[in-house]
Amino acid sequence: MSTMPAELEIHTHEHYLNASYGIRSWLLTTDHKRIALLYLASITFMFFVGGAFAVLMRLNLLTPEGEMVSAETYNKLFTMHGLIMIFFFLIPSIPAVLGNFVIPLMIGARDVAFPKLNLLSWYLFITGSGFALYSAIAGGVDTGWTFYTPFSTAYSNTHVLSMAAGVFITGFSSILTGLNFVVTIHTMRAPGLTWYRLPLFLWSLYATSVIFILGTPVLAIALLLLGLERLFGVGIFNPSLGGDPILFQHLFWFYSHPAVYVMVLPAMGVISEVIPCFSRKRIFGYKIIAFSSMAIAIIGFLVWGHHMFVSGQSIYAGLIFSFLSYLVAIPSAIKVFNWTATLYKGTISYATPMLYAFGFIGLFTMGGLTGLFLAALAVDVHVTDTYFVVAHFHYIMVGGAVMAYLGGIHYWWPKISGRLYPEGWAKLSALVVFLGFNLTFFPQFILGYLGMPRRYHSYPAEFQVLNVMSTAGASILAVGYLMPLVYLIWSMRYGPLAPANPWQATGLEWQTPSPPPEHNFEQTPVVTRAPYAYDEMEEQRV
Amino acid sequence: MQQLPLFPNRASTIGTGVDHLYFYLVGVSGFFSILIFTLIFVFAIKYRRRSPADRAQQIAGNVPLELAWALIPFGLEMIMFFWGASLYFRHYQAPRDAEDIYVVGKQWMWKLQHPEGPREINELHVPVGRPFRLILASEDVIHSFYVPAFRIKQDAVPGMYTTEWFQATSVGKYHLFCAEYCGTNHSRMTGWIYVMDPADYQNWLSGGAPGESMAAAGARHFSRLGCAGCHVPDNTGRGPSLVGLYGSQVRLVGGRTAFADDSYIRACIMTPSVNRVANYPPIMPTFRGVISEEELSQIVEYIKSLNQGARIQP
Numbered sequence: 001m002s003t004m005p006a007e008l009e010i011h012t013h014e015h016y017l018n019a020s021y022g023i024r025s026w027l028l029t030t031d032h033k034r035i036a037l038l039y040l041a042s043i044t045f046m047f048f049v050g051g052a053f054a055v056l057m058r059l060n061l062l063t064p065e066g067e068m069v070s071a072e073t074y075n076k077l078f079t080m081h082g083l084i085m086i087f088f089f090l091i092p093s094i095p096a097v098l099g100n101f102v103i104p105l106m107i108g109a110r111d112v113a114f115p116k117l118n119l120l121s122w123y124l125f126i127t128g129s130g131f132a133l134y135s136a137i138a139g140g141v142d143t144g145w146t147f148y149t150p151f152s153t154a155y156s157n158t159h160v161l162s163m164a165a166g167v168f169i170t171g172f173s174s175i176l177t178g179l180n181f182v183v184t185i186h187t188m189r190a191p192g193l194t195w196y197r198l199p200l201f202l203w204s205l206y207a208t209s210v211i212f213i214l215g216t217p218v219l220a221i222a223l224l225l226l227g228l229e230r231l232f233g234v235g236i237f238n239p240s241l242g243g244d245p246i247l248f249q250h251l252f253w254f255y256s257h258p259a260v261y262v263m264v265l266p267a268m269g270v271i272s273e274v275i276p277c278f279s280r281k282r283i284f285g286y287k288i289i290a291f292s293s294m295a296i297a298i299i300g301f302l303v304w305g306h307h308m309f310v311s312g313q314s315i316y317a318g319l320i321f322s323f324l325s326y327l328v329a330i331p332s333a334i335k336v337f338n339w340t341a342t343l344y345k346g347t348i349s350y351a352t353p354m355l356y357a358f359g360f361i362g363l364f365t366m367g368g369l370t371g372l373f374l375a376a377l378a379v380d381v382h383v384t385d386t387y388f389v390v391a392h393f394h395y396i397m398v399g400g401a402v403m404a405y406l407g408g409i410h411y412w413w414p415k416i417s418g419r420l421y422p423e424g425w426a427k428l429s430a431l432v433v434f435l436g437f438n439l440t441f442f443p444q445f446i447l448g449y450l451g452m453p454r455r456y457h458s459y460p461a462e463f464q465v466l467n468v469m470s471t472a473g474a475s476i477l478a479v480g481y482l483m484p485l486v487y488l489i490w491s492m493r494y495g496p497l498a499p500a501n502p503w504q505a506t507g508l509e510w511q512t513p514s515p516p517p518e519h520n521f522e523q524t525p526v527v528t529r530a531p532y533a534y535d536e537m538e539e540q541r542v
Numbered sequence: 543m544q545q546l547p548l549f550p551n552r553a554s555t556i557g558t559g560v561d562h563l564y565f566y567l568v569g570v571s572g573f574f575s576i577l578i579f580t581l582i583f584v585f586a587i588k589y590r591r592r593s594p595a596d597r598a599q600q601i602a603g604n605v606p607l608e609l610a611w612a613l614i615p616f617g618l619e620m621i622m623f624f625w626g627a628s629l630y631f632r633h634y635q636a637p638r639d640a641e642d643i644y645v646v647g648k649q650w651m652w653k654l655q656h657p658e659g660p661r662e663i664n665e666l667h668v669p670v671g672r673p674f675r676l677i678l679a680s681e682d683v684i685h686s687f688y689v690p691a692f693r694i695k696q697d698a699v700p701g702m703y704t705t706e707w708f709q710a711t712s713v714g715k716y717h718l719f720c721a722e723y724c725g726t727n728h729s730r731m732t733g734w735i736y737v738m739d740p741a742d743y744q745n746w747l748s749g750g751a752p753g754e755s756m757a758a759a760g761a762r763h764f765s766r767l768g769c770a771g772c773h774v775p776d777n778t779g780r781g782p783s784l785v786g787l788y789g790s791q792v793r794l795v796g797g798r799t800a801f802a803d804d805s806y807i808r809a810c811i812m813t814p815s816v817n818r819v820a821n822y823p824p825i826m827p828t829f830r831g832v833i834s835e836e837e838l839s840q841i842v843e844y845i846k847s848l849n850q851g852a853r854i855q856p
Contacts, residue, residue, distance in 0.1 A: 071726050144723045150700060151683040155649070155725060239701025240831065242813075245684060246699065279589070285603045310686065311697050312704045315634050319627055326619040330612055337611040340578060343585035345597045350590070358582060365578050369571035376567060376622045378560050378629030382693040385686060385721040449564070450550045451690025453721045456729035460717065465546045535600065 015418065015515040030115035031518060036101035037416070038122050043089050043097065044485070046129060049136075050084035051481065053077045058440075058474040061467045066458040074457040075142040076158065082145030084136075087167050088129050090401055091259060094266035095212075096125070096177055098408045099205045101416060103181060105509035105516060106199055108190025108525040113183040117176050124173035131166030135159040144455060146256075149237035149248040153229040161230060164223045171216045171223075174262075178212025181205055190508065192527035196290075199507055199531045200283065203290040204269030207297035211258045211265075215301070219255035222248060246311055253304035261300040263397050264364070265293055267404030268335055271357050274411055275339050276532040277505045278354035279346030283532050285338045292331030299328040309380045318377055325375035332368050336361060347538070351503070352426035356407030359434040363399025367392060370445065388448020391441045399437055406433070406484060413488065414502045418515040419495030425487045433480035439473025506533055553716055553737060554692035555709045559629045561693070566625070570618050633694060636707035640673035644756065644839040647678065647685030647698040650727040652718065653836060657843055659753040664733030666718065669743035673709040677804055679835040686722035689735055697722050701812070703805045710737040760844025763837050767829070781826060782819050788849040793820040807842050 016033045026034060057077045060068040069077065100118065104111050112118050135141055141163040143152040152160050185198070185206050226248065228234040235241025237248045276283045283289065305313060305321035339361055348354070370392040374380050383389065406429075414420055443466040452463045459467070501510035512521050529536070552561060588595050643666070646653045654662045668674055678687055678698035687706065688695040691714075696706035720731035738746060754762075764770055772781035788807070792800045795818040800806050810817045811833075814826035833841070 066729075071729065075723075075726060075728070142725070148684060148723070151723075151725060155683050245701065281600070282602050284601070285608055288603070288608055309630070310695050311684075312699045312702060315631065318630065322627060322630075323623055326616075326623050329619065330616055333615050334608065334612055336578060338608070340581050340585070341607075343582065343589065345595075345600055346585070346589045347591050347597065348586055348589050350586070358586065361582060362579060365575055366571075369574060372571060372619065372622060373564070373567050376563060376626030378556075378626045378633060378693075379564055379567065380626075381630065381633055381695050382560055382564075382690070384695065385688070446548055450547055451688070451717065451719065453688065453719045453729075455723040458729045462547055 013513055014517060015513065016518045017418070017515050019518045028119075030111070030119050032100050032104050032112050032115065032118060033416075033516065035118050035122055036097050036099075039092060039096040039100060039125070042122075042126060042129060043092055046084050046088040047481075048485075049133070050081050050089055051478065053081035053084070055474065055478060057081060058471040060457070061459070062471050064459050064461045064464050069457075071457040072142065073140075075144075075455070076140030078455055079141050079144050080136050083141070083163060083167065084132060086145060086259070086263075086397075087170055088125075088132055090263045090397055091174060092125060092170075092177075093263075093401065093405045094270060094408060095181070095205060095208055095262070096121070096173075098270065098405070098412060099181060099208075099266065100177075102412060102507075102509050103184055103202065103205065104188070105415075105512065105520055106202060106507055107185065107188055107193055108508050108521060108527070109184065109188040110519045110521070112180045113188060114180050118180055121173040121176040121180070124176070125170055128166045128168075128170030128173065131162050131169060135163040135166065138162070146252060147223070147226060147248075148252075149226065149229070149243075149245045150239070153226055154238050154240075161227060164227055168220055168223045171220050174212045174216045178209035178216075181209040182213065185209075190525050190527055193508075196287065197527055197530050198290075200272035200286070200289055200293075201266075201269035204265045204272070204293045207293040208262050208265045210297050211262050211300070215255040215258040215262075218251060219259075222251035222255070225251070246308070246313060249308055249311055250304070250313075253307045254301075257304040257307065258297075258300045260393070260396065261296055263401040265296060267360065267364075267401040268293065268332075270404040270408035270411070271339060271360050272335075273505075273507070274353045274357040274407055275342050276534055277411075277503050278351055278357075279343055279348050280534045280538055281342055281346040281532070282530075282535060283338070284341040284344075285334075286530070286532070289335055289338055292334050295331040296328060299324060299331075303328055306375060306380070307384075309377055310384055322375050322377050326372070329368060329371060329375070332364075336365055336368070350427070352421075352423060352430055353407045353411035353503075355427055355430040356403050356410065359430060360400060360403040360407060363395050363403060363434075363437065367395030367400055370395065382451075383448050385453055386448040387444040387452050387454055390454050391444035391448060394441045394444075399441070403433070403437075406430075409484070409488070411503070412509075413491070414498030415509060415514050415516065417488075417492050417495070418498050419491045420498050420502065421491040421495055422487050425483060429480055429483035429487075432476060432483065436473050436476030436478075436480050440470050440477050441473070443467075443469045443473075504537065506531060506537060550690050551714070551716070552691060552693070553710050553712045553714060554689075554694065555711055556629065556633055557691070557693040557711075559632070563622070563625050563629065567622060570622075574615070633706065636675040636705065637673045637709075640675040640707050642675050642677055642843075643668075644836075644843070645676050645678045645687055645698065646681055646835040646839070647687070647720065647724075647731075648681035648835075649683065649725050650720070650731040652685075652687070652720075652731065652733055655756055655836065655839070656747075657756045658747065659755045659758075660747060661753065664718070665736065666733070667736045667738060667743065667746050668710055669740045670710050670713050670737050671740070673707055675705055675707040677839065678704045678706070679839065681835050683724045684722045685720045685724050685731065688719045688721035689716055690719070691716035692735075695721055703808055705804075710735075713737050713739055756840045756843040757847040758844075759837075760840035760842070760847075763833065763841050764844055767833070769841075772826070780823065782822055784845050784848055786849045788846045790849075794818060795820050804842055804846075807845055808838065811838065811841065 060066050142158045143156050225236045229236050235243040237243040303325045306325045309318050447466045498514040500513050644655045680698040680700040685698045692708045694706050716735040718733040772779045773784050775785050777783040787802050790802050812830045
């Protein structure tokens with residue numbers, strides 16, 4: 001930032017990082033900020049484990065015959081990649097790291113409503129991660145992250161049970177986190193912080209928490225039934241025991257489709273913070289954006305069957321799910337238009353979080369629009385279970401959620417670490433990630449319409465050129481993801497000290513020093529105006 | 543390396559409609575992508591921090607504008623919805639004159655049988671210009687019968703029948719893929735669809751070893767398994783007669799009625815206790831685990847042959 005504010009002070013105050021030292025002070029902490037950092041370290045580790053699986057997969061796909069690893073190994077690679085990235089990185093990413101860190105700060109509270117429960121959530125997450133890593137090391141799982149029956153209950157000879165146990169346990173971490181957030185947002189807002197003064201990040205996390213609480217138990221039920229059938233032969237899903245394999249898909253997607261919104265709603269929340277800040281403007285259509293988060297959370301529960309248009313479910317059910325899928329796209333479209341309109345007549349600076357936000361809008365728009373292809377019943381019949389779907393959900397979950405996560409990490413990094421990161425490197429990383437991402441996943445849309453099925457260890461030779469392009473992109477993407485890891489760690493020690501409010505942002509979290517003191521605020525702040533009052537702030541500065 | 547393909551070849555009647563809808567989707571999403579990207583790019587340049595652009599008269603919201611960008615996309619979406627749905631219903635409702643082909647998926651191969659008798663593995667020969675309905679079953683896990691050039695795909699689910707149909711429009715050799723992950727050699731569960739000139743097809747049909755028809759094989763199983771002991775044609779046995787069953791309405795215990803299609807016949811054989819016919823004692827044993835999917839499909843074809851002329855939707 002070239003405009004260092006006048007109130008810049010070097011903070012040598014006592015804060016949450018130097019309040020106490022030693023491993024016990026971290027592992028037994030109930031401070032939401034420290035718990036956020038525990039999550040940050042653990043999910044970053046899981047991200048790079050999951051990423052390593054992806055790199056091996058992409059390398060194997062360089063040649064049509066898939067000579068690098070065996071089919072068995074390949075199947076385990078994509079299974080472990082999906083499971084680790086979804087359950088142990090994406091789902092906890094923004095809520096458990098950024099949400100945990102900033103929710104109390106944003107509402108002017110000392111902590112979340114149930115600090116001990118918050119720590120328990122992290123231990124559940126770590127226990128679940130332990131099961132997942134054990135499953136990977138012990139030999140892996142080959143069911144695909146979807147655990148479809150009867151393959152997972154009767155045919156797979158891999159570590160399905162320990163993996164399912166890991167996902168099951170981690171689910172409780174989500175439920176407790178969701179509960180904590182809902183209660184915190186309801187009961188601990190600072191005086192004057194009415195619902196319509198809440199930052200949009202909080203609206204989106206509120207909607208996410210509702211999904212956590214209502215959806216995750218259904219996944220737990222599905223996994224429990226899967227375990228019963230696999231362990232004791234109780235016939236629930238396997239037709240040779242009298243079960244129904246499609247029932248599993250209904251139960252699985254009833255959670256796992258809303259889980260997509262768990263990944264993308266918080267991402268939308270981050271973008272709704274970043275764009276007004278670096279446009280120096282009020283966000284366009286605050287209430288519509290807030291309500292569209294809630295609409296996505298609610299309608300998102302009613303679209304799971306669009307994963308099953310060729311599964312043998314009733315074609316009339318398909319009709320309903322197609323219609324509702326089109327309906328759920330509208331609130332997302334509204335948000336994209338509103339972010340774009342926020343830029344109009346703004347005063348835009350291209351700081352790193354803003355570059356990530358631009359990247360998010362571009363990639364999320366493409367991910368959302370290709371979702372319209374998949375909601376169109378007859379087109380879905382052709383492209384479901386092909387690389388088209390793989391490309392689509394990576395545009396949403398990596399192009400969307402991971403871009404926003406990185407944008408959010410950069411945005412709040414000065415608050416989290418008390419240090420500034422090297423702006424030049426950070427901008428370069430945003431650019432590398434954007435380019436690498438598109439080169440990796442855009443060719444997969446074409447592969448999908450050409451008919452290349454997903455989860456293929458080997459493939460017909462005519463698909464090779466596009467696969468080589470995708471692998472080339474993945475290697476660029478890997479560099480883009482490693483860069484922040486290096487310079488952010490570097491900045492924790494060598495970065496310049498951050499002022500309390502380096503971006504001149506309006507949120508309450510910027511009104512306390514960086515890093516914040518253990519109890520966040522010296523005095524409970526009082527809120528007197530709507531969020532994103534950047535116009536008033538600019539007038540005061542003039 | 544091969545050349546860079548961008549669009550798949552197309553060889554079925556339904557494929558044309560699917561591709562046209564696809565082009566519409568590409569058009570709409572292309573338009574909105576370019577619109578959004580252009581706006582972001584223009585705003586980001588024009589209103590960059592140091593630019594002197596006019597920033598007077600800020601707006602914080604505009605209800606008519608927001609309604610417009612909710613309703614216009616919704617209208618465009620409804621076109622996708624109805625168009626996609628009407629093609630989808632076509633994809634599942636085979637024409638009355640479609641000929642049946644039985645497909646059994648198992649780890650990791652496709653076994654196909656024509657009613658006239660010829661069996662194929664990982665290959666399917668069909669003539670151009672005639673509709674075929676595929677009746678899919680699975681011996682183990684879920685598979686999916688996918689022919690990209692026909693733009694059709696349907697899961698083969700253990701424990702039930704599913705169907706899809708096609709009518710090929712041009713002679714050639716097309717990929718067959720298993721599209722639902724089914725274990726270690728999923729990516730090897732592939733094959734070819736040979737669409738032939740009608741004359742060539744006749745040659746191919748008569749060229750193979752003369753095998754027995756599916757109905758004849760089914761009749762053999764029918765007597766071997768003792769079915770004929772109860773299901774006597776003149777309705778004097780302990781079970782109902784099966785003559786004329788296919789395509790009829792059956793009264794079940796409890797007052798329900800069932801429509802006797804392929805799935806119903808299958809269910810009666812595999813889970814007879816669920817589909818008890820009214821006025822008959824519950825003495826039929828289940829044949830689950832006793833007969834293979836192929837034998838089952840032959841028995842179904844035999845029972846269908848007892849009502850020649852019936853041609854129904856599953």
